[in-house]
Amino acid sequence: RCPRSADDERKHPVLCLFCGAILCSQNICCQEIVNGEEVGACIFHALHCGAGVCIFLKIRECRVVLVEGKARGCAYPAPYLDEYGETDPGLKRGNPLHLSRERYRKLHLVWQQHCIVEEIARSQETNQMLFGFNWQLL
Secondary structure, three states, X not given: OOOOOOOOOOOOEEEEOOOOOEEEOOOHHHOEEEOOEEEOHHXXXXXXXXXXXXXXXXXXXXXXXXXXXXXXEEEEOOOEEOOOOOOOHHHOOOOOOEEOHHHHHHHHHHHHOOOHHHXXXXXXXXXXXXXXXXXXXX
């Protein structure tokens, strides 16, 4: 449950893959003010947990998001696959998902080798459409 909202549950729960904290994402109830700017719960948490850099798992969408600072981020392949070796973004197909050790290892290496900022830069170079996303409200 969201501690700041009257709703019974979080609309967009995310899991910080650094410390295990569960946060509300993209909800007005959990926005914070940082240096006079409104930021979402994920960005606020990233500033305190990972000095502005963090990895989140969007639980209800089965998506991993890498963030850096208030204005940069990207999607990263989720470590969960179905029996056919495919992801289920948005959990629309409903097939049971299992942790892929290979994908998890790659995600772990991105974190362990301090390559999150590099992955975000690489993703933004190849995928121009994500520049319009308002990362600071994540």
